[in-house]
Amino acid sequence: MVWKIVLLVVMTWVIVGAFILPAPQQAIGEASRIFYFHVPQAWVAVVAFLVSMVASVRFLRNGNRLEDDRARVAAGLGLLFSLLATVSGSIFAKVTWQSYWNWDPRETSILILLLIYGAYFALRTAVTEPERQARLAAVYAIFAFVTVPFLMFVIPRVLPSLHPSDSIVDESGSFAMSLETSVVFFPSLAAFTGVFIWMYRLGRRVTTAERLRIEE
Amino acid sequence: MYTLEVLSLTKGFGPRQVLKDVSFSLTVGDSLAVIGKNGSGKTTLLRILAGLMIPTRGKAVFMHDSQKLDRAAIRQRLSYVGPELALYDALTAAENLRFFGKMRGISLDNELIVKITEMVGLSGRENDLYRAYSSGMKQRLKYAVALLNDPTYLLLDEPTANLDEEGRQVVSQIIARQKENGILIVATNEQEEYGFAEKQYRLDG
């Protein structure tokens, strides 16, 4: 209970701080404030994928339907956050570079993530038998996750990038965020992760209750 | 000694409960007729035993001298014939036999193919396409394929479906041989077929 209040306070600070303190990237201007929201959203989308994948692996190994429920809940949240990240990124792109979409590697990656989540649920809808649905979805989640290293490391080397490269770590590799930026960014990262965990736990409570009802 | 132990096998499709706590145990020389009206789960039970479906609860344990058999070992020693199975339409009977023989780890030469087709009463028809076979002939070829690996466990769903008098005789012979050296499970709701097995297991109510 306490941590929910803490979460509320931190999130409030993040929202206020994002607009009161100086914009993180002077070169880009006021629009760079979206950094405080967009990056944590993308981060959560990836974390959700990881959670979903791990639960899927567990499900294939032990056949416990609760694991499949976990995978499904996490994937649902992943879909939500990757949608948010794509939209916030697109808005930022329009304001800064005058075009909603540019095929910059990070843009591409978050779009692929969104498509993977969409495909995951399309698959689930297309398989009616519950046991089979869980297995096939688990296989797809794991298989799709395998492409993540390609998205994260290989594509950026092959596609030219528009993303500001010196927001977090600059060319020399040392930490490049100013104190003012850190003071909003890291709490934001924590707050968004907190929101994810909270929603995940709620989702799990629902699925666990449903499963108990099914088992009678 | 090969055995099969079925322990509380349960299968549900969503809200529909098809099998509930099915249990029995068999050893070489045993034959079991699984009886029940349409929809009572006979085919489902056989499919689970054949490894084609995963039960909701419970398990089927195949053992050889107190050693559990793994999936691959079960596959080698088990055959299943049922109405929903089909062989390759675009291939001849001989090609089907040769292919499934390969899958079973056996190389079949022409001589053997002739012998096998003779055994199921399909002499001279081995170079016809499976597509051209009547349903009775198809059933016989399915038996031929099922016997390629000399199965310890033979599962038959509606064994004499589509068969004429001669076909039924072929099946009787196959079943008689199986009862000597292996385990036989027959799923049926035909009174005449009850006699194929010594024991019975009812699936209704």
Next chain:
Amino acid sequence: MPKNSIGLTAKSWAVLRKDIQVEFRSRYALNAILLFGVTTLTVVSFSVGQKNLSGELYAALFWIIIFFSAMSGLAHVFVREEDAKTATVLRLTADTTAVYWGKLGFNFLLLSLLEAVITPLFLMMTDAILHHFFLLLIILFLGAVGLAGATTLIAAIISKASVKGALFAVLSFPILLPLLIGVINGTTKALTATGGVTQASSELQLLTSYAVVMITASLLLFEFVWEE
């Protein structure tokens, strides 16, 4: 019954040969895939034919044709087994890994045939100039391996769905994106004067590692899709 032990390789070949035999007698997947490819190519050539576009554009168009043709035919290898009800006997008798290798091989051959037909036609029907033949050959090969490697497992997945429709393309596209980026960039370099094998080393690395990773992952996951 004589029991010679037949190894995994031989069993995989047997599955592949069987699929080729069956396919040859009906030509269903082959027709679908070639017809789609040639039709799309004709449309492309008609609208873009003599306009002298950049290497990048030609590369993109080429792989759009290949991708969508692949989507129209690569699922067949599993869907046909399920529809014809032959999958059950295969499941009962065959080694799961042999089934995967055989089907993978079949899809690879299908793709290679598609590429062999479309590539020369494409070069003839558009103004694309092939500057680096050897590079294109490698890209086509790696592209076919990667495409087959990534989609064979997905084909197995959708063959068990009750509603297939566009599911194959929906599931395949996100997973294929790294491959598509690699082959399009690589083909661009084959179609422009300044390209060449050495210039395309990062693409070739990407494609090779992609193929290896996807096939390995498929091998590990296939049994969960195929059995039951």
